[in-house]
Amino acid sequence: MQPQDIIRRKRDGEVLDASDIAAFVRGIGDGEVSEGQIGAFTMAVYLNGMTAPERVALSLAMRDSGRVLDWSAMGIDEKLLIEKHSSGGVGDEKITLLVIPLAAACGVFAPNLSGWGLDYCGGEIDMLDSIPGYDTAPSSETFMAAVKSAGGAIIGPTPDLAPADRKIFKVRDVTATVESVALITGSIMSKKLAAGPRGMVITVGSGSGAYMATPDDARELAESMSEVASGAGLPSVMLLTDLNAFVGTAIGAATEVIETVDFLTGRHRDARVTDLTLTVTAEMIVLAGLETDIDAARALAASRLKDGSAARHFGLMVKALGGPADFVERPADHLPAAAVIKPVFATESGFVAGMNTREIGLALVGLGGGRKLPEEAIDLSVGLTDFRQVGDAVGPDRPLCTIHARSEAEWETAAARVRAAVQISDTPPAPLGPIVIERIARSP
Ligand code: URA
Numbered sequence: 343m344q345p346q347d348i349i350r351r352k353r354d355g356e357v358l359d360a361s362d363i364a365a366f367v368r369g370i371g372d373g374e375v376s377e378g379q380i381g382a383f384t385m386a387v388y389l390n391g392m393t394a395p396e397r398v399a400l401s402l403a404m405r406d407s408g409r410v411l412d413w414s415a416m417g418i419d420e421k422l423l424i425e426k427h428s429s430g431g432v433g434d435e436k437i438t439l440l441v442i443p444l445a446a447a448c449g450v451f452a453p454n455l456s457g458w459g460l461d462y463c464g465g466e467i468d469m470l471d472s473i474p475g476y477d478t479a480p481s482s483e484t485f486m487a488a489v490k491s492a493g494g495a496i497i498g499p500t501p502d503l504a505p506a507d508r509k510i511f512k513v514r515d516v517t518a519t520v521e522s523v524a525l526i527t528g529s530i531m532s533k534k535l536a537a538g539p540r541g542m543v544i545t546v547g548s549g550s551g552a553y554m555a556t557p558d559d560a561r562e563l564a565e566s567m568s569e570v571a572s573g574a575g576l577p578s579v580m581l582l583t584d585l586n587a588f589v590g591t592a593i594g595a596a597t598e599v600i601e602t603v604d605f606l607t608g609r610h611r612d613a614r615v616t617d618l619t620l621t622v623t624a625e626m627i628v629l630a631g632l633e634t635d636i637d638a639a640r641a642l643a644a645s646r647l648k649d650g651s652a653a654r655h656f657g658l659m660v661k662a663l664g665g666p667a668d669f670v671e672r673p674a675d676h677l678p679a680a681a682v683i684k685p686v687f688a689t690e691s692g693f694v695a696g697m698n699t700r701e702i703g704l705a706l707v708g709l710g711g712g713r714k715l716p717e718e719a720i721d722l723s724v725g726l727t728d729f730r731q732v733g734d735a736v737g738p739d740r741p742l743c744t745i746h747a748r749s750e751a752e753w754e755t756a757a758a759r760v761r762a763a764v765q766i767s768d769t770p771p772a773p774l775g776p777i778v779i780e781r782i783a784r785s786p
Contacts, residue, residue: 343362343365345366345369345374345375345379345383346379348362348363348365348366348383349379349382349383349386352383352386352387352390353382353386353389353390355390357393357396358392358396358399359399360395360396360398360399360402360403363396363399363400363403364399364402364403364406366383366403367400367403367404367406367407367506368403368407370407370506370509370510371407371505371506377509377513377716380509380510380513381513381517381519384510384513384514384517384519384522384525385517385518385519387519387522387524387525388518388519388521388522388525391522391523391524392523392524394566394569396524397523397524397527397528397566397569397570398569398570398573400524400527400528401527401528401531401532401535401570402532402535402570402574403506404504404506404507404510404528404529404531404532405504405531405532405535405536407504407505407506407507407532408499408500408501408502408503408504408505408506408536409482409502409503409536410535410536410538411453411482411485411486411503411536411537411538412538413486413538416486416490417490418451418489418490419451420540421540421630421631422449422450422451422540422630422631422632423451423452423453423537423538423539423540423630424445424450424451424452424539424540424541424542424543424626424629424630425452425453425454425455425534425537425539425541425542425543426438426441426442426445426452426454426542426543426544426622426626427454427456427530427533427534427542427543427544427545428544428545428547429526429530429544429545429546429547429552429553429554429560429563429567430460430463430520430526430547430552430553431463431545431547431549431551431552431553431583431585431589431699432462432463432464432551432552432585432588432589432593432699432700432702432703433464433551433588433589433590433592433593433598433699433729434463434545434547434551434552434583434585434589435456435463435464435465435466435469435598436464436466436469436589436590436592436598436601436602437545437589437615437618437619437622438454438456438466438496439466439469439470439496439598439599439602439656440602440605440606440615440619440652441619441622441623441626442454442494442495442496442659443492443493443494443606443652443653443654443655443656443658443659444606444619444623444643444646444647444652444655445493445494445623445626445627445643446492446493446494446652446655446659447493447646447647447651447652447654447655448623448626448627448632448639448642448643448646449493449627449630449632450493450494450626450627450630450632451489451490451493451494451630452489452493452494452495452626453485453486453489453494453495453537453538453539454466454494454495454496454497454537455496455497455498455499455503455504455533455534455536455537456496456497456498456533457498457499457507457511457529457533458498458511458512458515458713459515459711459712459713459720460511460514460515460520461515461518461520461553461703461707461712462700462703462704462706462707462712463551463552463553463703464593464594464595464598464703464706464711464712466496466498467496467497467498468595468711468720468722469595469596469598469599469602470496470497470599470663471595471722472595472596472599472677472678472722472723473599473660473665473666473669473676473677474665474666474676475664475665475666476660476663476664476665477497477663477664478496478497478498478663479497479498479499479500479501480497480500480663480664481500481502482500482502482503484663485497485500485503485663487662488659488662488663491658491662492655492658492659492661492662493655493658494655494659495659495662495663496659497663499511499533499536503533503536503537504532504533504536506532507528507529507532507533510525510528510529511529512713512716512717513716514529515713515716516713516714516715516716520553521553521554521555523559523562523563523566524566526553526563527563527566527567527570530544530567531567531570531571531574534571535570535574535576539576540576540577540629540630541576541577541578541579541626541629541630542571542576542577542578542579542629543578543579543580543581543622543625543626543629544564544567544578544579544580544581545580545581545582545583545618545622545778546560546561546563546564546567546580546581546582546583547560547582547583547584547585548560548582548583548584548585549584549585549586549587549699550585550586550697550698550699550700551585551586551587551588551589551699551700551702551703552583552585552699557582557584557779557780560582560583561582561780561782564580564582564782565580565782567580568580568782568784569784571784571786572784572785572786573786574786575786576786577629577783577784577785577786578783578784579625579629579781579782579783580781580782580783580784581621581622581625581778581780581781582778582779582780582781582782583618583777583778583779584774584775584776584777584779585699586696586697586699587614587696587697587699587731587732587774588697588699588702588729588731589614589615589618589777590605590612590614590615590729591610591612591727591728591729591731591743592725592726592727592728592729593702593703593706593711593725593726593729594706594711594722594723594724594725594726594727594746595711595720595722595723595725596677596678596679596722596723596725597724597725597726597727597746598725599673599677600673600674600677600727601727602656603653603656603669603670603673605619606647606652606653606656606670607650607653607670608647608648608650608653612731614731614774614777616647617776617777617778618777618778619643619647620640620643620644620647621640621778623639623640623643624636624639624640624642624643625639627639627642627643653670654670656670657669657670677723678722678723679723679746680721680723680724680725680746680747680748681747681748681749682745682746682747682748682749682750682752682753683744683745683746683747684744684745684753685728685741685742685743685744685745686741686742686743686744686745686756686757686760686761687736687737687738687739687740687741687742688736688737688738688740688741688742688761688764688766689738689761690737690738690766691735691736691737691738691740691766692735692736692737692766692767692768693733693734693735693736693766693767693768693769693770693771694730694731694732694733694734694736694742694764694765694766694771695732695765695766695767695771696732696764696765696771697732697763697764697765698763699763701759701762701763702726702729702759702760702763702764704759705726705755705756705759705760705763706724706725706726706756708752708755708756708759709721709724709725709745709746709747709748709752709756710724710748710752711724711725721748723746723748724746724747724748724752725746726743726744726745726746726756726760727743727744727746728741728743728744729742729743730742730743730764731774732771732773732774733770733771733773733774736764736766742760742761742764743760745757745760
């Protein structure tokens with residue numbers, strides 16, 4: 343069957359056979375399916391969805407576009423290999439940069455395949471690409487050696503690992519086809535399965551800063567991914583998160599790496615980021631069998647954060663993948679900085695009552711920190727930092743955040759967008775609820 347026949351069938355709402363899906367994905371890998379055809383296919387899937395068996399077939403076909411890592415010769419206890427992922431959220435992806443070294447510091451081996459920025463949400467790989475020398479697409483052998491020496495390592499899809507995701511991801515980013523349960527399932531699960539783990543923890547966000555609008559949508563995505571994990575014989579824990587507010591204080595590439603290092607070294611720790619990081623890491627520790635009790639696992643993670651081991655493992659990961667050996671000690675000396683760095687103030691005094699987090703993510707895209715074309719290079723220095731959280735006091739003398747821009751004109755456009763996205767009230771709002779709102783665990 344020709345690619346256009348498969349697209350037509352999905353366009354007309356038909357259910358595709360696993361063999362058709364496999365053939366289409368194979369064509370992407372072979373270069374026989376064009377970017378235009380990928381865009382048409384993803385839009386047809388976005389509009390018409392996929393059944394559970396189709397989603398499984400898509401995930402497996404995308405995984406099989408490359409190889410699945412075999413750890414048996416690495417001298418690692420394979421039950422300790424646990425993956426982590428975020429389904430996407432404004433400021434949320436940096437949690438991977440915190441969790442992987444922290445889990446490693448607790449004895450987990452964490453091979454992690456992540457992604458780039460996607461539409462209005464950032465991506466781990468853009469963040470890590472801001473570190474000079476860090477190779478986000480190394481050979482599988484280099485990646486496995488980095489996991490063994492540092493305990494965890496984060497890279498993106500490579501020509502070897504989930505290569506179909508690389509192509510589909512870049513097209514979805516710029517064709518308004520991101521928010522699809524089927525496409526997110528395929529993208530995430532192909533990468534998780536290619537890394538060859540023994541279990542996985544995935545945060546599934548909902549709210550204005552996430553691809554899933556409501557907790558019900560997030561639950562559907564979580565069920566979809568856990569079904570694929572179980573089908574592949576792996577236990578999974580899905581944590582549903584509330585992403586109606588900014589996660590942490592920064593978005594951008596270099597700006598989020600600085601926030602990561604500040605967090606790991608204890609220079610600044612946001613309470614919600616700490617909660618989410620410890621919760622995810624504790625689940626990984628339990629899945630790896632290093633603790634049976636979740637509270638004990640959380641206490642272990644908290645102690646490894648406090649004693650600096652997580653920061654040390656981050657440094658080991660950076661060095662193992664080609665970055666500077668002294669990165670954790672002097673991150674700002676190595677990262678690119680924007681030309682214009684200035685605070686933006688609210689026009690009225692009051693308290694942050696809420697925010698349209700998606701709009702804030704789009705302000706970053708406008709600054710040059712997100713893509714408008716597949717494979718477009720982005721500016722890794724731009725971003726927002728020191729973002730005020732719901733409940734914080736702001737005003738003409740109290741900034742909403744600091745904007746890092748390439749020019750005064752881009753700074754002004756982003757400032758207007760940020761001011762419009764933040765709601766301010768005269769009285770303090772109810773405090774934010776917990777960031778993790780539900781847990782779905784499934785064994786194979
Ligand atoms: N993360 C991914 O890797 N893929 C998606 O589609 C969304 C989040």
